[in-house]
Amino acid sequence: MLYNEISSNKAKSVFLFILFLMLIGVIGFVVNMLFFQGYVFIIFAAIIAIIFSLISYYSGDKIVLAMSHAREANKKEHTFLINAVEGLAIAAGIPKPKIYVIPGAQINAFACGRSPKTASVAVTEGALEKLDRQELEGVIAHELSHIKNYDIRVMMLASVLVGIIVFVSEILLRSFLWGGIKTNEDSKGMNIIFIVIGVVLLILAPIIAQMIKFAISRKREYLADASGALITRNPHGLANALRKIKNDVSGLKVASNSTAHLYISSPFKKKQWLATLFSTHPLLEDRIQKLERM
Amino acid sequence: MKFMAPLTIVLIILGLIALYIIFAYNSLIRLKLRIDNAWSQIDVQLKRRYDLIPNLIETVKGYVKHEKKVLTEITNARAQLVSGSMKEKAKASDQLTSALKSLFAVAENYPNLKANENFKMLQEELAGTESKIAYSRQFYNDNVMNFNTAIQTFPKSIIASAFSFKEKEFFKAEGKEKENIKVNFD
Numbered sequence: 001m002l003y004n005e006i007s008s009n010k011a012k013s014v015f016l017f018i019l020f021l022m023l024i025g026v027i028g029f030v031v032n033m034l035f036f037q038g039y040v041f042i043i044f045a046a047i048i049a050i051i052f053s054l055i056s057y058y059s060g061d062k063i064v065l066a067m068s069h070a071r072e073a074n075k076k077e078h079t080f081l082i083n084a085v086e087g088l089a090i091a092a093g094i095p096k097p098k099i100y101v102i103p104g105a106q107i108n109a110f111a112c113g114r115s116p117k118t119a120s121v122a123v124t125e126g127a128l129e130k131l132d133r134q135e136l137e138g139v140i141a142h143e144l145s146h147i148k149n150y151d152i153r154v155m156m157l158a159s160v161l162v163g164i165i166v167f168v169s170e171i172l173l174r175s176f177l178w179g180g181i182k183t184n185e186d187s188k189g190m191n192i193i194f195i196v197i198g199v200v201l202l203i204l205a206p207i208i209a210q211m212i213k214f215a216i217s218r219k220r221e222y223l224a225d226a227s228g229a230l231i232t233r234n235p236h237g238l239a240n241a242l243r244k245i246k247n248d249v250s251g252l253k254v255a256s257n258s259t260a261h262l263y264i265s266s267p268f269k270k271k272q273w274l275a276t277l278f279s280t281h282p283l284l285e286d287r288i289q290k291l292e293r294m
Numbered sequence: 295m296k297f298m299a300p301l302t303i304v305l306i307i308l309g310l311i312a313l314y315i316i317f318a319y320n321s322l323i324r325l326k327l328r329i330d331n332a333w334s335q336i337d338v339q340l341k342r343r344y345d346l347i348p349n350l351i352e353t354v355k356g357y358v359k360h361e362k363k364v365l366t367e368i369t370n371a372r373a374q375l376v377s378g379s380m381k382e383k384a385k386a387s388d389q390l391t392s393a394l395k396s397l398f399a400v401a402e403n404y405p406n407l408k409a410n411e412n413f414k415m416l417q418e419e420l421a422g423t424e425s426k427i428a429y430s431r432q433f434y435n436d437n438v439m440n441f442n443t444a445i446q447t448f449p450k451s452i453i454a455s456a457f458s459f460k461e462k463e464f465f466k467a468e469g470k471e472k473e474n475i476k477v478n479f480d
Contacts, residue, residue: 083422090335091429093328093437233432 005223009150016157017053023161023204024049027197056160061112061120064159064262068110068254070100070122081128084137085121085144091231092144097121105250107131107241110262111143111152119147126250131241138238141228142264148227151220155262225287229294239291246284318453325441329462332434336465339427340375340387346423347372347390350416354397357407361400367393384465391424431465438462 028045056063073081082099089096097113100122107127113119121143127136146152229235245265255267265284351365358365371393374386398417401407408414442461445454 079418079422083418083425087422087426087429090339090426091433093332093433 005149009154013150013153013157016154016161017057020053020157020161021046021049026204027200053160057114057157060156060160061114061118064110064112064156064259065100065120065122067259068102068122070102073099073101078128080133081123081136081140084133085140088137088141088144088231092141092148094119094144094148097144097147101125101128102252102254104252104254105129106252106267107245107248107250108252108255108267109139109143109264110259111146112156112262113147114153114156115150116147119152121147124252126248130244130248134232134234134237135241135244136237137232138228138234138236138241139264141231142224142238143228144231145224145227146220149220149223151224159259159262222287222290225291226294229291235291235294239288242284242288242291246288314449315453318450319457322441322444322450322454322457322459325437325444326459326462329434329437329441332430332437333465335430336427336434339423339430340383343390343420343423343427344372344375346416346420350397350413350420353410353412353416354401354407357404357410358400361397364393364397364400368397380463380465387427391427394420394424435464435466438464 024045025042028042075082078099078101081101085099086096094116097111097116097119098121100120102108102122102124104124105126106124107130109121109123109127111119111121121140123136123139127139131139146155225238228238232238242265252263252267255263260267347368351368354365368390371386371390375383375390378386401413401417444450445459445461
């Protein structure tokens with residue numbers, strides 16, 4: 001069962017990659033048709049896209065960790081965290097991932113990397129302070145299941161995809177809104193390009209969001225909860241941790257729209273429209289109930 | 295078009311059977327290798343604990359003069375870990391676990407010992423190693439169970455007996471391992 005999950009995740013990664021290239025292709029094509037002659041722009045866009053996706057595939061984990069201001073855990077300060085991750089990695093049958101700590105009082109955690117060999121787990125300072133040992137083990141086991149199932153690869157690619165869409169459409173919308181008043185001749189052409197790309201992205205964004213939701217189905221979280229519980233042989237640890245997360249009111253500054261779905265539970269407490277559109281987390285109550293029923 | 299000759303059909307079926315045998319054999323070998331790998335994980339952790347204990351005894355000795363019994367228990371159990379069958383090793387490991395537990399319980403009565411930095415570090419380290427031993431055991435036994443199930447279920451059971459795959463032993467002293475929890479995916 002688990003091995004099917006792994007191959008399906010590998011296939012989904014390829015699918016996301018193709019989707020990403022197609023998106024760049026469509027934008028490049030539209031811009032090319034409207035403003036340029038020949039195929040210079042589309043080739044340029046494709047090269048940039050390929051370079052960008054290779055970078056994100058091979059160092060997406062480092063980018064995400066840097067974005068979250070994560071620092072590597074050290075044996076002296078985080079003895080229990082390191083021991084727990086090492087032990088649970090043995091139980092899950094994966095190599096020991098790199099371990100990071102994220103600043104912030106919110107209880108949260110995520111895993112990233114492109115394969116179990118290159119994976120990292122990161123937990124917030126809040127999680128280390130507010131969770132007891134069994135709860136922390138539950139959270140870590142959940143993250144290790146994401147690593148074992150290759151969820152991290154799909155989620156990382158999705159993260160890059162969402163990140164680019166959100167980033168480009170926000171920039172374009174802003175430059176359209178702020179730049180709309182100026183009407184000198186030089187900026188006019190550029191403005192039209194921005195507007196066109198912005199409109200194309202606005203049309204595409206919900207479609208892409210839908211496809212990403214399909215890839216990162218909510219089932220994935222339930223599955224990680226279940227296989228996490230299988231690793232610790234203790235569903236209550238994670239259930240209690242999720243309950244604490246539910247009642248936790250701290251925010252997490254280092255999370256952004258593009259990294260939100262990596263976390264064990266949504267790092268945003270206030271709903272933003274983009275976050276809701278891309279929301280991939282099932283309700284915590286559901287997850288707690290499912291764990292309690294095991 | 296002429297129908298395929300019966301010989302061709304027979305050859306195709308034989309070919310498919312041969313393919314299946316290769317596939318099944320390889321998957322059994324893979325499961326077996328996983329068990330070996332899991333065993334080495336247990337071994338690493340047992341060794342780690344084995345190496346930590348002399349340090350612990352050295353640190354504790356000066357403080358708990360009246361608790362010689364616990365210390366001898368630990369030393370004896372440690373010595374038994376070195377050789378013996380899997381069952382004996384599992385038994386020695388369990389004894390060591392409980393002897394260490396009683397030592398740490400006894401240590402509660404010695405505030406000076408409890409305050410010792412070295413002791414604190416060793417205690418955390420040994421607790422971590424204990425849980426790693428438990429987890430590596432769990433991983434090992436899970437793999438043994440997968441393998442044993444595979445060689446007992448049809449049709450792999452035929453291939454298993456043809457190539458004389460033997461059931462593997464669980465790593466446990468006696469009685470039952472912790473029960474597997476039930477998992478519901480819907």
